Amino acid sequence: MPAVTETIETVQAVTDSTYKWGFETDIEMEFAPKGLSEDIVRFISAKKEEPAWLLEWRLRAFAAWQKMEEPRWPSVKYPPIDYQDAYYYAAPKQKVGPKSLDEVDPELLRTYAKLGIPLREQAILAGVEGAGESPAEGRMPIAIDAVFDSVSVATTFKDRLAKDGIIFCPISEAVKTHPELVRKYLGSVVPQGDNFFAALNSAVFTDGSFVYIPKGVRCPMELSTYFRINAKSTGQFERTLVIADAGSHVSYLEGCTAPMRDENQLHAAVVELVAMDDATIKYSTVQNWYPGDAEGKGGIYNFVTKRGACRGARSKISWTQVETGSAITWKYPSCILQGEDSVGEFYSVAITNNYQQADTGTKMFHIGPRTKSTIISKGISAGHGQNTYRGLVRIGAKATGARNFTQCDSLLIGDLCGAHTVPYIENRCMTAKVEHEATTSRIAEDQLFYCRQRGLSQEDAVGLIVNGFCREVLKELPMEFAVEAQKLLQISLEGSVG
Amino acid sequence: MLEIKGLTAEVDGKPILKGVDLIVPQGEVHAIMGPNGSGKSTLAYVLSGRDGYEVTGGTALLHGQDLLAMEPEERAAAGVFLAFQYPVELPGVGNATFLRTALNAIRRAKGESEFDAMQFLKLARERMKALSMNDEMLKRGVNVGFSGGEKKRNEILQMALLQPKLAILDETDSGLDIDALKIVADGVNAMRGPDFSALVITHYQRLLDYIVPDRVHVLMGGRIVRSGGPELAKELEAQGYGAIQAAA
Numbered sequence: 244m245p246a247v248t249e250t251i252e253t254v255q256a257v258t259d260s261t262y263k264w265g266f267e268t269d270i271e272m273e274f275a276p277k278g279l280s281e282d283i284v285r286f287i288s289a290k291k292e293e294p295a296w297l298l299e300w301r302l303r304a305f306a307a308w309q310k311m312e313e314p315r316w317p318s319v320k321y322p323p324i325d326y327q328d329a330y331y332y333a334a335p336k337q338k339v340g341p342k343s344l345d346e347v348d349p350e351l352l353r354t355y356a357k358l359g360i361p362l363r364e365q366a367i368l369a370g371v372e373g374a375g376e377s378p379a380e381g382r383m384p385i386a387i388d389a390v391f392d393s394v395s396v397a398t399t400f401k402d403r404l405a406k407d408g409i410i411f412c413p414i415s416e417a418v419k420t421h422p423e424l425v426r427k428y429l430g431s432v433v434p435q436g437d438n439f440f441a442a443l444n445s446a447v448f449t450d451g452s453f454v455y456i457p458k459g460v461r462c463p464m465e466l467s468t469y470f471r472i473n474a475k476s477t478g479q480f481e482r483t484l485v486i487a488d489a490g491s492h493v494s495y496l497e498g499c500t501a502p503m504r505d506e507n508q509l510h511a512a513v514v515e516l517v518a519m520d521d522a523t524i525k526y527s528t529v530q531n532w533y534p535g536d537a538e539g540k541g542g543i544y545n546f547v548t549k550r551g552a553c554r555g556a557r558s559k560i561s562w563t564q565v566e567t568g569s570a571i572t573w574k575y576p577s578c579i580l581q582g583e584d585s586v587g588e589f590y591s592v593a594i595t596n597n598y599q600q601a602d603t604g605t606k607m608f609h610i611g612p613r614t615k616s617t618i619i620s621k622g623i624s625a626g627h628g629q630n631t632y633r634g635l636v637r638i639g640a641k642a643t644g645a646r647n648f649t650q651c652d653s654l655l656i657g658d659l660c661g662a663h664t665v666p667y668i669e670n671r672c673m674t675a676k677v678e679h680e681a682t683t684s685r686i687a688e689d690q691l692f693y694c695r696q697r698g699l700s701q702e703d704a705v706g707l708i709v710n711g712f713c714r715e716v717l718k719e720l721p722m723e724f725a726v727e728a729q730k731l732l733q734i735s736l737e738g739s740v741g
Numbered sequence: 742m743l744e745i746k747g748l749t750a751e752v753d754g755k756p757i758l759k760g761v762d763l764i765v766p767q768g769e770v771h772a773i774m775g776p777n778g779s780g781k782s783t784l785a786y787v788l789s790g791r792d793g794y795e796v797t798g799g800t801a802l803l804h805g806q807d808l809l810a811m812e813p814e815e816r817a818a819a820g821v822f823l824a825f826q827y828p829v830e831l832p833g834v835g836n837a838t839f840l841r842t843a844l845n846a847i848r849r850a851k852g853e854s855e856f857d858a859m860q861f862l863k864l865a866r867e868r869m870k871a872l873s874m875n876d877e878m879l880k881r882g883v884n885v886g887f888s889g890g891e892k893k894r895n896e897i898l899q900m901a902l903l904q905p906k907l908a909i910l911d912e913t914d915s916g917l918d919i920d921a922l923k924i925v926a927d928g929v930n931a932m933r934g935p936d937f938s939a940l941v942i943t944h945y946q947r948l949l950d951y952i953v954p955d956r957v958h959v960l961m962g963g964r965i966v967r968s969g970g971p972e973l974a975k976e977l978e979a980q981g982y983g984a985i986q987a988a989a
């Protein structure tokens with residue numbers, strides 16, 4: 244409830260420039276030479292002091308990528324990308340792997356403070372104590388891994404988490420400290436040659452987070468990675484790997500922003516999740532990459548592969564995403580429901596305003612018996628935005644008693660935008676049940692007038708109605724993120740009505 | 742005080758209001774009666790600024806302020822409240838969220854401090870109790886799945902929270918049983934005072950037994966054709982609008 248008022252306050256605070264994360268940090272950077280080649284792959288691997296097996300792994304991916312073609316099937320349009328005209332490695336010049344927060348470049352700390360990302364553990368802890376009067380609304384500490392262009396610059400609460408045996412660190416560090424885990428699981432859900440962008444990522448990935456939750460452990464705080472693209476003409480290729488061992492539980496959040504630039508920048512991430520018996524992974528994303536300006540100039544190309552494997556019986560993977568940014572979004576967080584009685588969920592809000600394009604959805608692969616999946620997708624199109632839900636529900640012959648429920652709702656604001664729903668259903672099992680519902684609606688004039696008659700401005704009214712439309716998804720987000728997401732929805736729609 | 746002079750308005754190019762003259766002095770409650778399609782709702786929408794209801798002439802002042810020059814939300818902030826004939830559903834928007842957002846928007850526009858969640862809940866519960874409403878209604882989506890009577894009571898709750906200077910009640914009584922009607926009437930009567938005036942649009946004399954108006958006006962063919970005291974409503978009830986039409 245307070246979120247809506249905060250939304251309104253935020254919008255009022257943001258008057259001239261709507262994308263307030265668009266600033267650039269002036270910091271000395273180290274780059275790889277421009278372009279992509281085997282040498283660049285070797286350069287990145289050497290920079291990260293990687294073992295030989297990982298270099299070979301990358302080179303295999305690079306070889307695969309060279310033979311692949313960029314996918315053309317998504318409903319998105321963009322000029323050809325010149326993969327030789329970008330930097331594949333950009334890192335702030337600082338001591339490699341700062342041991343503590345005190346060693347982190349103050350300019351970086353300032354950047355994250357400006358973004359509202361607390362990298363000071365004490366500060367957050369103090370917040371917890373301060374919230375004593377109303378414990379229900381007290382702020383949980385959040386452990387954060389901050390990735391700046393190609394490298395992780397800080398990870399908080401590592402020591403606290405280590406007490407429970409939880410590993411939370413940059414993946415480049417995990418390669419060194421826990422090579423057996425990384426080697427076992429890297430590429431086990433998204434193989435190197437899975438698709439064009441996953442192959443590219445596998446060849447040149449630079450950093451991202453690594454999470455391992457041991458058997459039976461309930462992670463005591465939210466884990467979060469915050470991605471920031473800062474350098475010009477640079478792609479960001481992060482790799483995230485989350486492993487929840489039997490009976491464990493983790494909630495992981497991902498946020499991202501980038502400076503406002505005329506050029507398009509490529510972000511091609513891979514996220515792999517593995518859940519063993521009775522484990523639960525909740526993975527939430529608030530995607531707020533720079534969307535480009537009102538004329539469609541600039542913005543991030545967000546071409547991402549996210550997939551989770553429910554390997555164990557009764558395991559559960561839940562994806563929640565709020566996609567407000569990027570010039571183009573291409574992503575289908577998916578679940579492989581292998582373990583019997585495993586559960587996959589996908590809750591999505593995708594918003595396209597101005598000239599943004601989104602082709603997003605999910606894939607649910609039902610393999611084990613009695614596997615269950617739920618898909619709730621809310622697409623909002625405004626301006627010239629184009630929004631496509633693309634989903635696949637595949638039920639294998641052995642998935643007896645499998646269930647899927649899919650609901651796709653589209654909301655149109657204005658006459659120039661578009662919404663499309665492309666659901667694929669492949670069912671090879673007689674006893675499985677698949678349900679699909681879809682609606683398309685507009686914000687009605689009487690709803691706007693009703694709100695305005697009660698004193699709300701046109702934009703606040705739109706924000707309120709859109710937040711209501713997305714409620715089923717927003718309520719899946721952890722509290723802290725839900726507030727942020729509501730603000731973003733409203734800011735993303737500024738200028739879309741009236 | 743509400744002063745309407747020579748107000749004309751059209752919808753889809755079709756003239757509906759054809760010169761409405763009406764004065765509601767501060768602190769008074771006036772009833773507007775008239776047959777279906779006579780323009781009662783149109784008058785309500787014109788006063789509250791709905792798109793598509795185009796004013797072609799005349800003036801409407803509230804305490805000297807030119808209502809017709811303002812956006813709907815500015816009129817709301819100036820104290821105009823419309824209880825809708827057909828309250829609108831806002832799926833997924835919690836009633837409490839909506840009420841608090843509205844209350845704070847109006848308080849902000851008046852330069853008053855905003856209510857936090859706790860303050861709001863306290864106030865809302867108080868008002869609901871006075872209106873014999875269950876506060877379970879706060880948790881539901883705005884008007885979603887409400888019965889006709891609940892929707893109307895929700896309108897009265899909003900009025901009680903927003904404390905308008907001028908309330909326009911558009912057939913708030915239609916579809917209400919006698920108990921609900923009394924609750925609505927009590928809600929309006931509780932607001933009566935020197936700083937509150939109301940235009941009660943109704944079809945039936947019944948409501949006026951509970952909200953006794955200072956004046957009754959008959960709107961027909963887009964004009965006020967007759968005005969009188971509370972007894973005029975009884976006369977209409979007995980003789981119908983036909984007699985007035987014949988006389989007018």
Ligand SMILES: Nc1ncnc2c1ncn2[C@@H]1O[C@H](COP(=O)(O)OP(=O)(O)O)[C@@H](O)[C@H]1O
Pocket residue numbers: 752753757775776777778779780781782783784
């Ligand atoms: N949105 C609209 N579009 C077209 N005609 C309308 C609209 N609203 C009202 N009218 C017409 O205006 C006239 C007055 O309607 P209204 O103000 O609703 O009457 P009342 O509330 O007194 O029953 C009617 O003839 C009605 O058909």
Ligand SMILES: [Mg+2]
Pocket residue numbers: 781782783826911912
């Ligand atoms: Mg009417």
